[in-house]
Structure formats: structure tokens, C-alpha cells
Amino acid sequence: MPLTTKPVKELYTEVEAAAALGITVQRLQGLLDQNLFNDGTPRPLELVLRPSDLVLISFWNKTSPNPKVVRMPRRS
Numbered sequence: 270m271p272l273t274t275k276p277v278k279e280l281y282t283e284v285e286a287a288a289a290l291g292i293t294v295q296r297l298q299g300l301l302d303q304n305l306f307n308d309g310t311p312r313p314l315e316l317v318l319r320p321s322d323l324v325l326i327s328f329w330n331k332t333s334p335n336p337k338v339v340r341m342p343r344r345s
Contacts, residue, residue, distance in 0.1 A: 281318045290327055300329045 281289060287297040298312065306312045318326075 279319070281320075281323065283316050283318070286318045286323055286326070289323060290330065292330060296330070297326065300326055304329050 278285070283294055283297055287294045290297065292300075301312055301316075
């Protein structure tokens with residue numbers, strides 16, 4: 270079976286992107302607002318994402334602090 274480098278989809282809606290990333294649409298929108306649309310420009314109503322966008326959003330999701338985790342202060 271030959272391997273392909275072509276992504277399964279070329280464009281994703283917010284709902285499809287959230288499902289592919291295993292997160293909620295609200296979490297996806299929060300990550301976009303926090304990391305991309307943070308200069309006062311509103312997030313577009315109809316947002317279309319590419320596979321490369323999903324890679325970046327996945328990174329943001331893994332590196333964002335979890336509000337349910339209490340972090341210990343650094344020791345001096």
C-alpha cells in the first residue's frame with residue numbers, strides 16, 4: 270500500500286477542525302482568540318482552516334496552561 274502525503278481534507282470548518290483535534294469548538298475558538306485574533310480584530314464568522322493550521326492549533330492546545338492544574342511556584 271503506497272503512502273501518501275496528501276492530507277485527508279484540504280479545508281476544515283471550525284466544527285470539523287475541533288473534531289479532528291479532539292477538542293470542543295469553544296476551546297478551538299478560545300485558542301484562536303488567545304493566539305491569533307488578539308489584536309482587536311474579530312474572528313470571522315465563517316472560518317476555514319487548512320491542515321497546517323491544525324498543526325499550529327494542536328501546539329497551542331498542548332502548551333496552553335490548564336486552569337484546573339495548580340502549578341507549584343519555582344524554588345529558589
